[in-house]
Amino acid sequence: MTVTARRPDAAPLDELMMLTRRLVAVGLVAPVALMMLAAAGTAAVTPRLPDTIMLGTSLGSAPTEPLGLWAAILFPPVVTLLVAIHTTTAAVQLLSEDVTVGHVRLRASWGPLLAALLLLAVYLPTWQQARPAPGQVSLWVVVAAGAALVLSALLLIPGGAVAALTRAAPLRGAPTALRLSATQRVHWSAATRSITLLWVFITAAAVWALLPDHTVTGVANVTMGTCICVAVLAPWRVSVDAAGLRARPIIGRPQFRYPLDRIDRAEVIRISPLPDFGGWGLRWGARSRFGVITAGGPALAVHLRTGRTFVITVSDSETAASLINGLKEREILADD
Amino acid sequence: MLITIDETNDSPLFEQIAAAVRTGIVTGTIRRGDRMPTAKDLCASLAVNRNTVLHAYQMLRDEGLVELRRGRGATVTAQADNLVQLSVAVNNLVTEARELGISPEILSRLVKESSA
Numbered sequence: 001m002t003v004t005a006r007r008p009d010a011a012p013l014d015e016l017m018m019l020t021r022r023l024v025a026v027g028l029v030a031p032v033a034l035m036m037l038a039a040a041g042t043a044a045v046t047p048r049l050p051d052t053i054m055l056g057t058s059l060g061s062a063p064t065e066p067l068g069l070w071a072a073i074l075f076p077p078v079v080t081l082l083v084a085i086h087t088t089t090a091a092v093q094l095l096s097e098d099v100t101v102g103h104v105r106l107r108a109s110w111g112p113l114l115a116a117l118l119l120l121a122v123y124l125p126t127w128q129q130a131r132p133a134p135g136q137v138s139l140w141v142v143v144a145a146g147a148a149l150v151l152s153a154l155l156l157i158p159g160g161a162v163a164a165l166t167r168a169a170p171l172r173g174a175p176t177a178l179r180l181s182a183t184q185r186v187h188w189s190a191a192t193r194s195i196t197l198l199w200v201f202i203t204a205a206a207v208w209a210l211l212p213d214h215t216v217t218g219v220a221n222v223t224m225g226t227c228i229c230v231a232v233l234a235p236w237r238v239s240v241d242a243a244g245l246r247a248r249p250i251i252g253r254p255q256f257r258y259p260l261d262r263i264d265r266a267e268v269i270r271i272s273p274l275p276d277f278g279g280w281g282l283r284w285g286a287r288s289r290f291g292v293i294t295a296g297g298p299a300l301a302v303h304l305r306t307g308r309t310f311v312i313t314v315s316d317s318e319t320a321a322s323l324i325n326g327l328k329e330r331e332i333l334a335d336d
Numbered sequence: 337m338l339i340t341i342d343e344t345n346d347s348p349l350f351e352q353i354a355a356a357v358r359t360g361i362v363t364g365t366i367r368r369g370d371r372m373p374t375a376k377d378l379c380a381s382l383a384v385n386r387n388t389v390l391h392a393y394q395m396l397r398d399e400g401l402v403e404l405r406r407g408r409g410a411t412v413t414a415q416a417d418n419l420v421q422l423s424v425a426v427n428n429l430v431t432e433a434r435e436l437g438i439s440p441e442i443l444s445r446l447v448k449e450s451s452a
């Protein structure tokens with residue numbers, strides 16, 4: 001018998017089974033069922049359809065690419081089934097591993113998203129080419145695509161309707177508190193990790209530079225402006241001492257200060273900027289989390305007494321978390 | 337980087353700060369290119385005089401481990417990598433001395449005589 005090692009803080013098995021069932025239902029069964037329904041409906045009206053269906057090369061474009069009728073009927077459910085099996089299986093495997101819940105949600109959302117795209121890109125033009133044209137069927141295809149998009153969004157939005165799919169995922173559990181004597185004085189400091197941010201900035205700058213005559217569109221302007229603002233704010237300097245935690249960018253403002261008496265505890269969590277916080281920079285996420293997100297990976301999460309959590313992607317966050325917990329313990333012992 | 341000092345320790349405070357930085361380099365929490373905390377921040381956190389912090393930084397500069405620049409503060413130099421390499425060799429030496437039954441005092445004297 002093979003015994004798979006599971007991390008100590010992993011969810012109980014019955015909870016994992018329930019999450020697995022939900023992921024399979026939303027990420028695999030629902031999109032495949034939608035596609036099979038659409039395929040069956042299309043197959044039922046084949047006498048009214050031409051032998052070759054013309055499809056657009058992108059959503060909304062004029063149909064110019066020919067595809068055999070049965071290929072157009074069978075291709076979408078088969079592709080959706082294969083992709084959804086792969087992504088959902090990967091997401092289910094991730095559930096029991098040491099990864100961010102954002103990754104799990106992101107993976108599982110690909111199946112419904114693909115179903116929505118195929119409904120709009122293949123079945124909608126197919127039904128529009130039926131002669132005589134069926135009644136409200138185009139509307140139903142759009143409604144089905146909308147339903148698939150909602151499923152995808154439910155998986156993507158942190159704290160959405162399937163919030164039960166998400167769970168706090170500490171990287172290695174709460175770090176042990178650093179043992180400090182009453183006479184010890186401490187200082188810990190580090191900078192935020194900014195590798196991702198740097199690449200985002202460089203890519204945005206390259207895209208902007210490649211625009212003809214720098215004729216900056218509204219979107220490019222906003223993207224560039226945001227990237228510059230975020231890049232200026234990074235890196236942040238984080239320090240911990242007997243007074244508490246302080247985080248500030250190199251330009252000095254804005255800064256966050258959390259005295260020890262406002263902190264409940266600290267831990268290291270693993271985050272993904274896009275799915276967990278919707279991007280980089282100063283961000284607000286689900287479960288009352290906010291903070292400075294400059295890269296994916298381990299991050300220092302400081303749980304405040306107010307119920308909010310300050311998250312910052314600082315290097316050596318494990319030492320910071322254990323120091324904060326150690327200082328808290330020493331404070332409690334001193335009060336006793 | 338974690339810097340701890342203890343007022344009950346016999347060593348002077350500046351030496352404790354410098355020793356904490358050296359330990360950080362050897363354990364890998366402080367790396368080449370890392371910025372050291374400013375003297376103002378460090379003296380506030382550790383509740384020591386600013387001159388104590390500056391004394392520690394000057395000591396580390398003399399050892400080649402940090403570079404002090406006006407307006408840019410203290411930065412860890414490439415010498416930190418050499419210290420890491422040396423610490424591996426020192427660990428091996430200490431292990432071997434222990435296996436051979438040579439006391440730390442004799443080993444220390446041998447090292448001093450060899451480097452003299």
